Amino acid sequence: MGALGFAPSGATHRAREPSMDFSELKSVCCGCTIRELCLPAGLTDQEVLLLDQHMSHRQPVKKGESLYRTGDTFKSLYAVSTGFFKTSILHEDGRAQVTGFQMAGEILGLDAISADRHVCDAVALEDSVVCEVPFDRFEELGQLMTNLQRRFNRTLSREIVRDQGVMLLLGSMRSEERLAAFLVNLAKRFSARKQSSSELVLRMTREDIGSYLGLKLETVSRLLSRFHDEGLLAVRGRNIQILNADGLNRLVGAA
């Protein structure tokens, strides 16, 4: 489990460079550009160092690979360092429901704490890097660092709030509102990561979006075309440019 796979690509940013050999690098979090969006958020430098040296461990995941699957025993949480994931739960009869899309700084595996087994699949939608956080050691550290434990409680609670937002979306919104809400949310998260909030490069298929939003892929495609015709978006396959952010926001808020 060292630095596997991934050909060097000549980039210079540490956080964007999957091929570096991190096994020698003690302080992964300390130099991470998205530190404040991730588990170390709000910790002092010393605390981050402690978190870092005792537990973090980087691991590449190639596009299409599963980080974990339903039923796997739970050992670690994973913080997305770079890349993009989707999580989905499966119903007996083969139906799947995408429960979320995770980008840099977001934590995967929180649902597995409950029963020591993963209850969803996490699949990389592009070549990605995650920081592995062995949970038993993390819990020990939480007992030593009040601040870390408190932050972690909030992380868990934030996921509950996010999920309830999805419930609102699925339970009360019409298709166009759902899609608008989805795009606005993506844009906001890109923006928080200093990426363009108007030029979205979608990593997931229309089917993934549809599953997440409780719609069929054809409906998603039609809605994107309509938003395009209405001048809200410029849609070129998975490249989506937001032309009228106010208009989108109005769709989300409106009755």
Added chain:
Amino acid sequence: MGALGFAPSGATHRAREPSMDFSELKSVCCGCTIRELCLPAGLTDQEVLLLDQHMSHRQPVKKGESLYRTGDTFKSLYAVSTGFFKTSILHEDGRAQVTGFQMAGEILGLDAISADRHVCDAVALEDSVVCEVPFDRFEELGQLMTNLQRRFNRTLSREIVRDQGVMLLLGSMRSEERLAAFLVNLAKRFSARKQSSSELVLRMTREDIGSYLGLKLETVSRLLSRFHDEGLLAVRGRNIQILNADGLNRLVGAA
């Protein structure tokens, strides 16, 4: 905030008797019949006593009253002792989405940890009693009692799993599957509380059920009538008897 309201009704069970004066009673959790379904689950007697004496505090909530509302500052979690609650989030435009129904042993307020504000309304659907758990003291206790903290992490994670189950329901299931899943889930929870799992007394309106399931109240009513006609249920207003549990389960699992 001692023993407010609620006329005595002559019952003998402590956990079912809202009018008792609990301010003198030090060990609320210790004698609680649903202790193993609640926060103290898995703690030793000594640990429960510690949790109990330092933090629990009982409080009646009358039918129709709010335990807290969206925007209230977060101070405490609440464990339902007896009774029945619903939680709902509101969209700007007045639309509301019911996010859950809580019964004895279940915890209210977990979503508020995230931002120190409640993000939903919690309303009692019948005269109820809750145990108030001041969260700052609870967090301190978690730092002292590893076991409590670990259990609490699981409680939070379990709520995430529950929410994702609702996403599956709302995103991938048809109306009849949703309603069947809802009834099966209620029955299971009643059963865990030693109440009949075939004679359900619903505490919520058809509209509440509809909101939770992403359906209109008329649809819920029609479905109940259909299940009745098909011999799956006996429906008499809010009294619902499950006549064919296997049939219901088949509806939930089937394609």
Added chain:
DNA sequence: AGGTTTTTTTGATAAAGATCAAAAAATTGT
């Protein structure tokens, strides 16, 4: 108990989104 309000049921109709189908576009593997 009796009048008022709320909730539930049921019917008729409408609308949103699903399904089926097929071509176009994009991506992938070699």
Added chain:
DNA sequence: ACAATTTTTTGATCTTTATCAAAAAAACCT
């Protein structure tokens, strides 16, 4: 670079569930 595969778009039609409406039933209030 090219053939194979996957994804996306668009059209025609069908199904499910929402909407509108009104009566029946239940719950509430004083």
